[in-house]
Amino acid sequence: MVFSRSILPRLPAAVAGALISSALALGAAQAQDKTFTMKITTPTLNAALDQYARVLAAAVEKDSGGRIKVEVYPASQLGTIPRQIEGTQFGAIQCAIIPPEFFVGVDERFEILAAPGLISTMPQGQHVAADPEVLKLVLGFGAEKGLHGVAIGLAEPSEVIAKNPIRHLADFNGKKLRIFASEFQSASFKRLGASPVPMSPSEVLPAIQQGSLDGSVAGVELLSGLHFYDAAKYITMTDHAAIFYVIELSKKWYDSLPADLQQVVEHDAASIAVSFNPRAIEILEGARKVWLDAGGELIQLPADEKAQMVKMLSTVGADVSKEKPDLAAAYKVVSDAAQRYQ
Numbered sequence: 001m002v003f004s005r006s007i008l009p010r011l012p013a014a015v016a017g018a019l020i021s022s023a024l025a026l027g028a029a030q031a032q033d034k035t036f037t038m039k040i041t042t043p044t045l046n047a048a049l050d051q052y053a054r055v056l057a058a059a060v061e062k063d064s065g066g067r068i069k070v071e072v073y074p075a076s077q078l079g080t081i082p083r084q085i086e087g088t089q090f091g092a093i094q095c096a097i098i099p100p101e102f103f104v105g106v107d108e109r110f111e112i113l114a115a116p117g118l119i120s121t122m123p124q125g126q127h128v129a130a131d132p133e134v135l136k137l138v139l140g141f142g143a144e145k146g147l148h149g150v151a152i153g154l155a156e157p158s159e160v161i162a163k164n165p166i167r168h169l170a171d172f173n174g175k176k177l178r179i180f181a182s183e184f185q186s187a188s189f190k191r192l193g194a195s196p197v198p199m200s201p202s203e204v205l206p207a208i209q210q211g212s213l214d215g216s217v218a219g220v221e222l223l224s225g226l227h228f229y230d231a232a233k234y235i236t237m238t239d240h241a242a243i244f245y246v247i248e249l250s251k252k253w254y255d256s257l258p259a260d261l262q263q264v265v266e267h268d269a270a271s272i273a274v275s276f277n278p279r280a281i282e283i284l285e286g287a288r289k290v291w292l293d294a295g296g297e298l299i300q301l302p303a304d305e306k307a308q309m310v311k312m313l314s315t316v317g318a319d320v321s322k323e324k325p326d327l328a329a330a331y332k333v334v335s336d337a338a339q340r341y342q
Helices: 013-033 048-063 081-090 108-114 122-130 132-138 183-191 201-210 220-225 251-256 259-275 277-293 303-313 316-321 325-340
Strands: 036-041 068-073 095-098 147-157 159-162 176-179 195-198 215-218 234-236 242-250 297-299
Touching: 036 048, 036 081, 036 251, 048 068, 048 095, 048 147, 048 242, 048 259, 048 277, 068 259, 081 095, 081 242, 108 132, 108 183, 108 242, 108 325, 122 132, 122 147, 122 242, 122 259, 122 277, 122 325, 132 147, 132 325, 147 220, 147 251, 147 259, 147 277, 159 220, 176 183, 183 195, 183 303, 183 316, 201 215, 215 220, 220 277, 242 251, 242 259, 277 297, 316 325
Parallel strands: 036 068, 036 095, 176 195, 176 215, 234 297
Antiparallel strands: 095 242, 147 242, 159 215, 159 234
């Protein structure tokens, strides 16, 4: 209902006020009746990220009374990770659940959770993901570039798959390994003598099969879920870093929601990130079993070599960030949180 300025002044004030109130009420009612689509994208299959996505989808549909219709697209169905991120920034995708270091093109501070040596156990990492200071910091990244962060979760430790087994530190030497888009990871594997190559998960399996990669940094969940054991049987359990995931909404889409639906999405994303923690551990254990049942091997480095690796990588975070004040400040927030929960 629209009223022109030429008509309203000729109406009695009470009548004009009533008509305006009626129009506003009608607009609010129409907003309440509107249905919104929420496409959620993840790069994994049968891993913590996409299983979390399915739980979130069910909760949002239920708690919104069906006013938000959710579609989940795992395994990079909506494109490579860079395309998923761009789609979220511009509103074609409404929610991306991706490890934060892949967002470094948006803000390089996203990579701080990928720094080696921060996390040694799943419970510690889960506490860090829920830490108020970490949440306030990380969820604010990208706010000026089309993203609205709502939660952080911990998926699993980071490991290394290889076509030929890596049983000793010396075996890293000369290996061409795919890494996440993180300077922390690049610096880490250069120290181990490998040649790091940033690459989206959907491109890794063909590269290993074709021999253009010797292996990849990844988690067991992704590797089992996408059947990497068909191309490479060996995972070295380096546990050198943790793989977190961040839940980023399209700010354009979020801003289009009525306030009550904004609250539904924010609340569900944050609360499920915490309640999902026991399930995340079960998913990890299940993925390891799948790998072994498929004929794969999970390799442990000798204890002395594992300790040597930890020592070699322990200063990567500080060394990489020391020349970048904003990155250094962000790294300190996360490293301080990791220390609190040891």
